[in-house]
Amino acid sequence: MPNDILSMVNESGGLNAKVFSLVRLKLLASLAALGPDGATYRELRAALDINDGVLFANLNVLKEMGYLASGKITSEGKELELYTITTEGQDEWKRTRTWLCRFLHCGA
Amino acid sequence: MIAFFRELDFHFNIGAFDDRLIAQKLVCLLELRGIDLGYPCSVYVRGPYSPDLTLDLYAFTREFETLETSSRLNPTEKEAAGELGRIFGLKPVLLEVGATYGYYAIRQECDPLEALRQVKRLKPFYSEAQIALGISKAKEFLFQPTKRDRETLKKETGIWQRASLQSLEH
Numbered sequence: 001m002p003n004d005i006l007s008m009v010n011e012s013g014g015l016n017a018k019v020f021s022l023v024r025l026k027l028l029a030s031l032a033a034l035g036p037d038g039a040t041y042r043e044l045r046a047a048l049d050i051n052d053g054v055l056f057a058n059l060n061v062l063k064e065m066g067y068l069a070s071g072k073i074t075s076e077g078k079e080l081e082l083y084t085i086t087t088e089g090q091d092e093w094k095r096t097r098t099w100l101c102r103f104l105h106c107g108a
Numbered sequence: 109m110i111a112f113f114r115e116l117d118f119h120f121n122i123g124a125f126d127d128r129l130i131a132q133k134l135v136c137l138l139e140l141r142g143i144d145l146g147y148p149c150s151v152y153v154r155g156p157y158s159p160d161l162t163l164d165l166y167a168f169t170r171e172f173e174t175l176e177t178s179s180r181l182n183p184t185e186k187e188a189a190g191e192l193g194r195i196f197g198l199k200p201v202l203l204e205v206g207a208t209y210g211y212y213a214i215r216q217e218c219d220p221l222e223a224l225r226q227v228k229r230l231k232p233f234y235s236e237a238q239i240a241l242g243i244s245k246a247k248e249f250l251f252q253p254t255k256r257d258r259e260t261l262k263k264e265t266g267i268w269q270r271a272s273l274q275s276l277e278h
């Protein structure tokens with residue numbers, strides 16, 4: 001593990017800076033834990049307490065980056081939108097998480 | 109777990125969202141009832157949930173879908189499965205509300221009002237009636253009245269029972 005802050009900070013070069021917003025980190029972390037099962041739009045909105053506009057916009061950004069996929073499912077006769085994390089999304093989340101852990105440990 | 113699916117006559121289909129939801133909530137309710145299935149649940153955006161179960165459902169899809177297992181349930185497990193099927197009837201909404209309420213009441217040791225508040229926070233898209241019914245099912249399945257509970261209830265309702273018997277005499 002590098003023992004100086006500069007080399008630690010420079011390790012962030014391989015990360016996607018667009019992931020670093022609280023909402024996107026919350027979404028990636030939540031969906032990474034569910035794997036191929038994913039979560040519906042209404043579950044994400046309720047559990048993460050994010051308003052419609054912000055949630056929809058950020059889900060779309062993550063989809064455009066190839067980190068999330070979405071599709072229609074039917075539950076109890078209702079059509080819902082299901083979001084799942086892609087392999088690229090899992091990889092990016094893993095990289096981000098690893099770097100954050102190292103960074104925060106260093107900061108502490 | 110497959111033996112429970114078989115006992116419940118639950119024909120699991122990995123492609124059906126509701127079936128994956130039912131599987132998750134069945135496991136959670138059985139674990140809350142004290143049956144160790146090896147799939148501990150924690151709270152995720154979907155409520156009480158076991159990522160390990162998801163991994164196994166996808167890794168052993170054929171076995172889960174064909175209910176292929178050599179395991180047999182013991183009498184206690186059989187009784188729990190029977191009650192689970194009778195009380196919830198494999199209905200996704202009731203299972204989801206019931207498992208969420210049970211998780212907060214038992215695992216997080218919340219009082220009934222706080223557990224209800226958490227259910228409403230995580231599942232605001234369900235109606236008051238669905239939530240009330242799911243919670244009542246959870247209580248029926250998870251909270252077995254003790255001898256003391258029965259005696260207290262008898263004492264509380266005794267006065268009404270006597271009054272109603274008296275009114276029948278007139």
